[in-house]
Amino acid sequence: xxxxxxxxxxxxxxxxxxxxxxxxxxxxxxxxxxxxxxxxxxxxxxxxxxxxxxxxxxxxxxxxxxxxxxxxxxxxxxxxxxxxxxxxxxxxxxxxxxxxxxxxxx
Amino acid sequence: xxxxxxxxxxxxxxxxxxxxxxxxxxxxxxxxxxxxxxxxxxxxxxxxxxxxxxxxxxxxxxxxxxxxxxxxxxxxxxxxxxxxxxxxxxxxxxxxxxxxxxxxxxxxxxxxxxxxxxxxxxxxxxxxxxxxxxxxxxxxxxxxxxxxxxxxxxxxxxxxxxxxxxxxxxxxxxxxxxxxxxxxxxxxxxxxxxxxxxxxxxxxxxxxxxxxxxxxxxxxxxxxxxxxxxxxxxxxxxxxxxxxxxxxxxxxxxxxxxxxxxxxxxxxxxxxxxxxxxxxxxxxxxxxxxxxxxxxxxxxxxxxxxxxxxxxxxxxxxxxxxxxxxxxxxxxxxxxxxxxxxxxxxxxxxxxxxxxxxxxxxxxxxxxxxxxxxxxxxxxxxxxxxxxxxxxxxxxxxxxxxxxxxxxxxxxxxxxxxxxxx
Numbered sequence: 001x002x003x004x005x006x007x008x009x010x011x012x013x014x015x016x017x018x019x020x021x022x023x024x025x026x027x028x029x030x031x032x033x034x035x036x037x038x039x040x041x042x043x044x045x046x047x048x049x050x051x052x053x054x055x056x057x058x059x060x061x062x063x064x065x066x067x068x069x070x071x072x073x074x075x076x077x078x079x080x081x082x083x084x085x086x087x088x089x090x091x092x093x094x095x096x097x098x099x100x101x102x103x104x105x106x
Numbered sequence: 107x108x109x110x111x112x113x114x115x116x117x118x119x120x121x122x123x124x125x126x127x128x129x130x131x132x133x134x135x136x137x138x139x140x141x142x143x144x145x146x147x148x149x150x151x152x153x154x155x156x157x158x159x160x161x162x163x164x165x166x167x168x169x170x171x172x173x174x175x176x177x178x179x180x181x182x183x184x185x186x187x188x189x190x191x192x193x194x195x196x197x198x199x200x201x202x203x204x205x206x207x208x209x210x211x212x213x214x215x216x217x218x219x220x221x222x223x224x225x226x227x228x229x230x231x232x233x234x235x236x237x238x239x240x241x242x243x244x245x246x247x248x249x250x251x252x253x254x255x256x257x258x259x260x261x262x263x264x265x266x267x268x269x270x271x272x273x274x275x276x277x278x279x280x281x282x283x284x285x286x287x288x289x290x291x292x293x294x295x296x297x298x299x300x301x302x303x304x305x306x307x308x309x310x311x312x313x314x315x316x317x318x319x320x321x322x323x324x325x326x327x328x329x330x331x332x333x334x335x336x337x338x339x340x341x342x343x344x345x346x347x348x349x350x351x352x353x354x355x356x357x358x359x360x361x362x363x364x365x366x367x368x369x370x371x372x373x374x375x376x377x378x379x380x381x382x383x384x385x386x387x388x389x390x391x392x393x394x395x396x397x398x399x400x401x402x403x404x405x406x407x408x409x410x411x412x413x414x415x416x417x418x419x420x421x422x423x424x425x426x427x428x429x430x431x432x433x434x435x436x437x438x439x440x441x442x443x444x445x446x447x448x449x450x451x452x453x454x455x456x457x458x459x460x461x462x463x464x465x466x467x468x469x470x471x472x473x474x475x476x477x478x479x480x481x482x483x484x485x486x487x488x489x490x491x492x493x494x495x496x497x498x499x500x501x502x503x504x505x506x507x508x509x510x511x512x513x514x515x516x517x518x519x520x521x522x523x524x525x526x527x528x
Contacts, residue, residue: 039461045181045468048461067181070211070470073219076227104227106477 002095006033006051009103024085024099025049037105042086047074048105049085054098061088077102122146127154132169132436132509133162133194135297138410139507144451147171147439156423163297164195167413167432168425171439173446173464175423179414179435181469183210186414186433188471193510194413194434195295201306203354207362207471217355218474220339221332224272225475229330233271237482240267241489248521253500256517260486261371268482269363274331275319286312287364290357296510312360313353320346332359366408367479369513371486372503373406374398376517377453379499384455392491398455399483404463405453410438410512412467437464438512495522 006014006028016031018024028036028049037048044067053061061083064072068087072078085099119137122130122145132150137143150157150171157169170176179186191197192208206217223229244263248254262284270280289308292298319333324346328338336342336355345352378385388394413434420427427433441464442450466473473479490497501518 037461039466040177040468041462043177043181043468045177046466046472067469070215073215073222074472106227106480 002090002092002097004090004094005098006035007098007100008035009101018090018094020090022090024051024083024088024090026086027090028085035101035105036085038086040086044068044071044084044087047071047084050075050078050102050105051083051085052079052081052100052102053083053088054100055081057094057097060093060097075102075105122149127157129159129161130154130157131159131162133159133164133167133297133434135507135509138509138512139505141505143410143438144442147436147442151439151443156425158425164295165432167194167434168427169439170433170435171443173440173443176435176437176440176464177468179422179433180412180467180471183470185417185420187417188214188414191295191415192412192471193295194411194432195293195297197295198302201302202350203309203357204348204351205354205358207358208354211470214470216341220342221335221359222474224330224332224335225478227477230477230481234481234485236271237268238485238489240264241482241485245489245493250521250523253518253520256375256497256519257368257372257514258516261368261514261517264371264482264486265364265368268367268478269360272332272363272478273319273359274323274329274333279315282312282315283360284364284368286357287360290361291365291508291511296508298507309353309357312356313349316352316356317346317349320352362473363475363478365511365513366473367482369408369506369511370399370402370406370479370483372514372517373408374402374483374487375497375519376499376503376514377402377405379497381453384453385496388455388487389491392488394455395484395487395491396480397457397460398487399480400460400463401453401455401457402483403465403479404441404447404460407438407441407463407465407512409465410508410510411436412471435464437467440464493523495524497521 002018004016004018004027014033016027016033018027025036025038025042029038039048040046058081064083068084071084072082119140119142132146137146150169155172156175160166170179187210188208189210190208206214241264244260248259266280266284269283270277275283289305292300294300294302320337323334324337328334336345388398411434413432416427416429416431416433418429444450466476498520500520503517504515506513506515
């Protein structure tokens with residue numbers, strides 16, 4: 001079990017429990033966290049689950065794949081900490097992780 | 107699952123459930139013109155979701171018809187190439203027009219990224235007021251109480267104005283844009299029998315016009331229109347020296363920025379007439395508009411397919427797709443796959459997860475202008491509801507002959523203003 005905090009662009013915080021085996025996108029969607037569209041349903045194919053990982057945590061989330069890097073081109077305001085939430089599988093080491101969300105996915 | 111043989115009896119198009127799967131051919135454009143493709147794909151999804159048609163006017167081709175299989179092919183750009191051709195028919199050798207939708211990495215990425223800022227969200231939010239004013243002017247200018255063609259007066263006009271803005275194209279000549287768009291999509295490569303030499307001649311006129319604009323823009327500071335962005339792009343500024351590649355990219359941006367949204371605008375009126383309960387929901391709650399926009403785009407699927415070419419032998423769902431084979435992803439079928447979309451044949455404006463559709467494609471070739479299209483549709487319906495009680499369909503819409511463009515030639519309507527608002 002890992003507790004994840006999604007921080008919306010306006011500062012609203014959503015603290016949720018991730019279930020084992022879920023990725024970050026599914027964690028947000030299944031807990032009703034607004035601001036993650038996930039048009040493609042988690043196939044790394046639409047870039048509408050764009051999030052920013054808190055810099056202290058980037059070593060737990062690994063590096064994006066080539067496909068993810070390609071798809072991030074579709075997102076706006078991409079930063080070095082940008083990731084697609086569907087590509088990060090949540091494990092116990094993410095307990096306490098905070099991710100920020102962009103103003104919009106579209 | 108055709109209800110009765112009688113449904114098909116009077117048509118030239120055979121009942122798909124009576125045909126042999128060995129020779130089953132969904133590429134015939136008249137199936138789409140007659141709006142009978144749904145039943146053809148229902149059979150393929152049920153009995154042969156990955157299907158090989160050995161012989162057609164486009165040669166042999168694979169059909170991919172289920173949602174998840176389409177996503178798998180669309181995201182496997184290393185094995186399924188977009189190089190040269192992205193519709194079912196091959197472009198003629200004497201008129202090859204490279205364009206970034208029909209390129210692989212890395213060149214595709216470079217060219218797309220160069221022009222993408224023109225349709226980025228921040229850029230679009232600056233255009234919203236302008237679009238709203240234009241929509242208002244178009245709607246306020248419609249003749250009331252008499253039969254009009256919604257396609258000509260609204261769908262085409264609005265999308266043409268938008269496209270003229272995205273190109274910063276001379277506004278008084280904007281009618282050339284849908285003209286060139288229709289010339290581009292009216293092609294043997296999607297099953298329409300036309301004089302391809304005449305088509306090429308007209309598209310050379312298009313190239314000449316834009317070449318002039320290109321040189322003007324190159325001499326001015328960079329700004330946020332497609333031509334200026336290309337002309338100032340580090341990796342694209344020499345494109346003007348490769349005229350066929352410039353023309354290819356123009357054809358891509360003109361069709362992508364015009365035809366697709368045009369047909370979604372037309373489809374919205376058609377479907378809300380065919381589904382009066384949904385129109386009642388919309389009037390009761392205009393907050394449904396953004397969700398309805400996604401549902402319109404799913405339901406219509408303005409581009410029925412995209413095609414890839416296998417770069418190697420691939421085992422896929424128990425079939426061996428051979429290197430060089432054509433692989434057609436039928437978005438128009440995947441958007442009716444009931445394993446992913448519940449009640450897919452129903453048009454439901456309050457559908458859950460309405461954004462989860464295939465119409466924009468998935469992966470690196472996903473539609474670059476999806477936000478522009480959605481924004482135009484959203485603003486249009488917001489402004490329609492302010493002004494009109496209803497837009498009444500008064501005749502049978504005429505569909506386009508094509509296996510690629512799913513759209514309407516004409517949609518005859520009468521607009522009825524709200525009481526006291528004319």
